[in-house]
Amino acid sequence: MRPANPCDRLIVVGGGIAGLATALHLAPLPVTLLVASPLGQHASTPLAQGGIAAALGEDDRPALHAADTLQAGAGLSDPDVATRVTGAAPSCIHWLVAQGVSFDRIGSADELLLGLEAAHSRRRIVHADGDRTGKSVLEVLIHVVRNAPSIQIMENRRVTDLALDANGAVAGVFCAPWGSNGGDEPVLVPGRAVVLATGGVGGLYAHTTNPLSARGAGLALAARAGAVLRDLEFVQFHPTAIAADRDPMPLATEALRGEGAVLVNSRGERFMQGILGAELAPRDVVARAIFAQIGAGERVFLDTRAALGEQIVSKFPGVTALCRAAGLDPVRDPIPVRPAAHYHMGGIKADSQGRSSVEGLWACGEVASTGLHGANRLASNSLLEALAYAAWIADDIRGMAHQPLMGQPPSPPSALWRGYRSGDHPSSLLWEIRSVMDRQVGVLRDATGLQQAVRHFSALTRDAHATGLRDPTLVSLMIAVAAYARKESRGSHQRLDHPGLMPEQHSEMTLDQALGIAAEIDDETAPPARRVA
Numbered sequence: 271m272r273p274a275n276p277c278d279r280l281i282v283v284g285g286g287i288a289g290l291a292t293a294l295h296l297a298p299l300p301v302t303l304l305v306a307s308p309l310g311q312h313a314s315t316p317l318a319q320g321g322i323a324a325a326l327g328e329d330d331r332p333a334l335h336a337a338d339t340l341q342a343g344a345g346l347s348d349p350d351v352a353t354r355v356t357g358a359a360p361s362c363i364h365w366l367v368a369q370g371v372s373f374d375r376i377g378s379a380d381e382l383l384l385g386l387e388a389a390h391s392r393r394r395i396v397h398a399d400g401d402r403t404g405k406s407v408l409e410v411l412i413h414v415v416r417n418a419p420s421i422q423i424m425e426n427r428r429v430t431d432l433a434l435d436a437n438g439a440v441a442g443v444f445c446a447p448w449g450s451n452g453g454d455e456p457v458l459v460p461g462r463a464v465v466l467a468t469g470g471v472g473g474l475y476a477h478t479t480n481p482l483s484a485r486g487a488g489l490a491l492a493a494r495a496g497a498v499l500r501d502l503e504f505v506q507f508h509p510t511a512i513a514a515d516r517d518p519m520p521l522a523t524e525a526l527r528g529e530g531a532v533l534v535n536s537r538g539e540r541f542m543q544g545i546l547g548a549e550l551a552p553r554d555v556v557a558r559a560i561f562a563q564i565g566a567g568e569r570v571f572l573d574t575r576a577a578l579g580e581q582i583v584s585k586f587p588g589v590t591a592l593c594r595a596a597g598l599d600p601v602r603d604p605i606p607v608r609p610a611a612h613y614h615m616g617g618i619k620a621d622s623q624g625r626s627s628v629e630g631l632w633a634c635g636e637v638a639s640t641g642l643h644g645a646n647r648l649a650s651n652s653l654l655e656a657l658a659y660a661a662w663i664a665d666d667i668r669g670m671a672h673q674p675l676m677g678q679p680p681s682p683p684s685a686l687w688r689g690y691r692s693g694d695h696p697s698s699l700l701w702e703i704r705s706v707m708d709r710q711v712g713v714l715r716d717a718t719g720l721q722q723a724v725r726h727f728s729a730l731t732r733d734a735h736a737t738g739l740r741d742p743t744l745v746s747l748m749i750a751v752a753a754y755a756r757k758e759s760r761g762s763h764q765r766l767d768h769p770g771l772m773p774e775q776h777s778e779m780t781l782d783q784a785l786g787i788a789a790e791i792d793d794e795t796a797p798p799a800r801r802v803a
């Protein structure tokens with residue numbers, strides 16, 4: 271099956287659930303899997319605690335799951351996508367079982383144990399090894415991928431640019447060793463199809479649950495290739511990251527609240543009690559309520575003691591271990607929590623087959639904007655989305671596998687963006703970006719703060735080559751621009767200066783458009799002497 275022409279190679283970028291599932295679904299077509307780090311590390315997937323949503327209970331149906339997804343998405347989830355993905359969910363679980371994943375079951379019975387999470391109207395969260403679902407799933411997939419003859423794995427290879435042919439179609443990738451300090455010129459890996467599965471953006475925020483390497487590299491790659499990006503302003507903040515001086519912050523999964531754990535402030539008041547849905551209200555509602563408590567000088571705690579007592583140790587071994595590593599005992603004490611950047615609903619605009627707007631480029635997993643999550647993701651829908659689209663993307667690519675290679679030899683990355691450096695940026699500069707994102711592009715936003723953020727990142731973008739922070743600066747800038755442009759409060763995007771809703775609309779932009787808006791903001795808010803007449 272291996273094609274003679276190396277340009278016929280299929281390239282998958284990313285070693286999380288999206289990348290591995292896509293590479294496996296593509297078998298027996300030959301795939302080169304490029305991963306910035308060793309497989310299993312520096313990805314969000316192994317951190318996933320809650321599980322994977324699928325309507326498998328007797329009282330449940332995919333239509334109910336789709337309705338909950340649309341409700342959480344605050345008017346911007348695509349009903350067709352929600353119907354399709356939730357309909358595929360049971361088969362995604364069966365596919366994982368066929369790969370060897372061992373989900374938690376009721377006693378020794380065959381029946382899957384189904385958990386409840388916020389904003390789900392039924393118990394439908396399938397999990398493995400208690401709250402270590404992501405790790406269990408990823409370990410199995412890594413094992414299968416390592417044994418798949420069709421997959422060539424290249425670890426510690428960071429993709430720095432997409433290679434484009436003369437028609438602007440993707441014709442491969444440039445990659446450099448992870449941690450390269452600029453001495454290594456990126457090497458071209460030609461390929462006829464590239465699937466980006468590079469994960470999210472949480473590492474751009476000072477408070478995050480994501481691996482710090484999750485800084486939107488895939489968005490930057492796609493943007494520089496001319497792809498349309500969608501809804502970048504929608505960043506989900508998980509309400510209950512454990513506030514224990516760790517970076518990234520460990521997570522106290524929503525499933526704890528599903529089991530009855532309550533949120534209290536320093537005075538022991540259960541402040542969610544008067545709010546619709548209480549502790550199981552959508553994430554943005556809970557995150558804002560906690561943020562308001564913190565703003566009022568309170569500390570916030572997740573109290574699992576009455577609901578779980580000692581059972582937290584057996585039912586949530588991952589959270590218990592994370593707490594204990596941070597010097598906390600959740601059996602005895604309430605867990606201190608605060609909101610942290612957790613999931614990016616926005617991403618590379620992808621159609622029903624995961625295709626981006628650039629020929630030869632697909633996007634899968636958190637880096638994609640498929641229309642499932644809208645303005646707010648329903649808990650445990652992201653692993654599911656990655657699994658569903660991995661299969662559809664593979665079908666799409668397989669469908670064109672017999673076509674002759676269209677393109678011409680790829681050109682090197684544009685001079686504008688060359689000069690790749692990754693390991694030599696001062697950490698203080700990265701911290702500056704993360705702090706600005708947290709303060710001004712965080713849970714609550716307003717025009718003044720967003721303008722400041724845009725100007726800040728615009729200035730950094732001009733020096734990005736020198737700082738080695740080209741991708742994080744660019745992606746932060748695009749998110750801030752998108753957040754500035756959305757003059758309403760919807761889902762996870764809350765504007766203090768625009769509390770109301772506008773007619774439902776996605777935001778779409780290319781890099782050129784984002785830079786154009788940034789230049790306008792820069793010009794409008796510059797001191798008079800700098801303004802263009």
Ligand SMILES: Cc1cc2nc3c(=O)[nH]c(=O)nc-3n(C[C@H](O)[C@H](O)[C@H](O)COP(=O)(O)OP(=O)(O)OC[C@H]3O[C@@H](n4cnc5c(N)ncnc54)[C@H](O)[C@@H]3O)c2cc1C
Nearest residue numbers: 284285286288306314315318320321429469635636652653
């Ligand atoms: C703490 C936590 C708990 C979560 N819990 C749940 C849950 O219970 N249920 C749920 O559905 N979702 C959950 N999520 C969200 C979910 O885990 C992620 O959305 C999902 O795992 C993303 O998978 P992915 O494959 O798209 O990205 P990732 O798993 O983040 O993988 C990205 C991969 O891309 C690689 N990469 C990045 N840039 C480059 C580059 N330039 N070149 C080469 N490789 C690159 C990385 O090294 C990594 O291997 C959770 C997330 C977190 C952080």
